[in-house]
Amino acid sequence: MTVDATLTQAATPPGATTTPPSGAARPTGAAPPRDDAARRAELAAFLRSRRERITPEQVGLPRGARRRTPGLRREEVAHLGAVGVTWYTWLEQGRDIHVSPQVLDAVARALLLDRAERSHLFALAGAVDPVPGKECTGVPRALRQVLDQLAPFPAVIQNSRFDILAYNSTYGQLMCDLDALPEEDRNCMWLAFTHPQWRASVVDLDATMRVMAAKFRASMAEHVAEPAWKALVARLTEASPEFREIWAQHEVVRPISSVKLFRHPRVGVLELTATSLWTGPNPGPKLISYTPVDETSRERLEQLEQLALVPA
Template sequence: MTVDPFLPQPATGPGGAAAPPYGTAPRDDAARRAELAAFLRSRRERITPEQVGLPRGARRRTPGLRREEVAHLGAVGVTWYTWLEQARDIHVSPQVLDAVARALLLDRAERSHLFALAGAVDPMPGRECTGVTRELWQLLHQLTPFPAVVQNSRFDILAYNRTYGRLLCDLDAVPEEDRNCMWLAFTHPVWRAGLGDLEATLGVMAAKFRASMAEHLAEPAWKALVARLMEASPEFREIWAQHEVLRPVSAVKVFRHPRVGPLQLTATSLWTGPNPGPKLLYYTPVDETSRERLEQLAAEPAALAAV
């Protein structure tokens, strides 16, 4: 019989002896380990091999990743990870939890939940486990001078190359928690000034965000971003109330850069997995003038990016 760790258990132990009352440390620990095991399994099963650069293979029956694949991606022992999913009574270091969080591509809320269930202190709270592979990082930089960025469906900026980091503002100077295209488009003055048609861009972005959010309505990170935007931006509140939806499409975009001048670029998205989620977005110049200006932007000294 499966025992629900969140329900009270019988008050007697083996042989009729009185058992410790529900809520004492041993039983709390067991409940927490059981919930941790279930959480890890659920996160593992949602990730496709393609998302982390692994071959699917013809004989795969396991939904998502196998345990040994998670262990390999996190550089932790297979037995150790298996014991975690079996709710064994073992001590797990913050370093191992960090490695597992990275392997399972946990977002900020999920990472915090993982450390809470494990009863450990997160050494890097608020960190996003982007899952950007080394190969994807290499591709980003090989695309220079074309601007390129990896985003998830929430518009979080997970990785970017030098040109993208200078296209709309000095992105390196933006706090990590603010590196979200929705947040920047509605609240960052320099970013907004660089958008060729601000009003149209805001409407399209909000519509795409609402369409994507349909599959994430209960997720804390999505709700938190909407709440933050509602509080910070009257424009967002007005647009969000219209309930427009729009699926991603490629389009020519105009950017106004204060030093190199206007840029006409075609935006193209490449999904990094079989389902909409993290994607590589890159911009190619429409004309030779835009190409030359991109090359100029990519070659600028780093000190100019903040100007």
């Protein structure tokens, strides 16, 4: 179905109205306020830029042989967000329409927006985010299926802030019971510096904390003004003397693959190689998989998978 054909189906798509957000219609022929027009133009440009950066493969769609559009097509974004193609097209065209927070939330998820981008979207649309402070994880179902298929190898998707966006059953039990943690605590930096069971599972904890803090600082160089990054640093600074000491040294390091040792209370020590695969524009979210170095670690991963499926 083409966009032009869809535009003939309805005068006003679901989730949108052609009146100002206040509900008061302007006199016939009146021009919209200049700042509103500028804001809608900026919103349209922002949506186009986010759509064009996403590859079909990232969201589980076939590329096809005749694709000319960079990134996703408008109708693909509408389909992923379960919103009307007409409505999304009008939004990208800067039309004078009023959008609901629920529809903006769907678009944010379809476009894989992070916290900063999501906040920017709602600000441009003049709407209140229904889930403020929540990370729009942007992990499509197809990628979650990849995580599940990697078991018994532990696998996780993280962003550059070390937030845990998705994980398979084995990773969920590797260092602690992740399912039992509140979402705001599912961050590897926070867990490495504050969570007793997580810390006990890391064989070389001191070196691990220093490398993680250095990677975090290197990544933060591009996000120093973002509230979520500053809030995590403030939270760690308050909670952990170790973090305060390490953070004050201003060390930086780029991400590298490495062999890691974990000590699980029920299956023993596991020696695993960590490999990172970027799922989007670097340094965006990445999939980290852990493969066994030896046969003993492979057998213990299989035991861990069974424990994850039938926890004690």
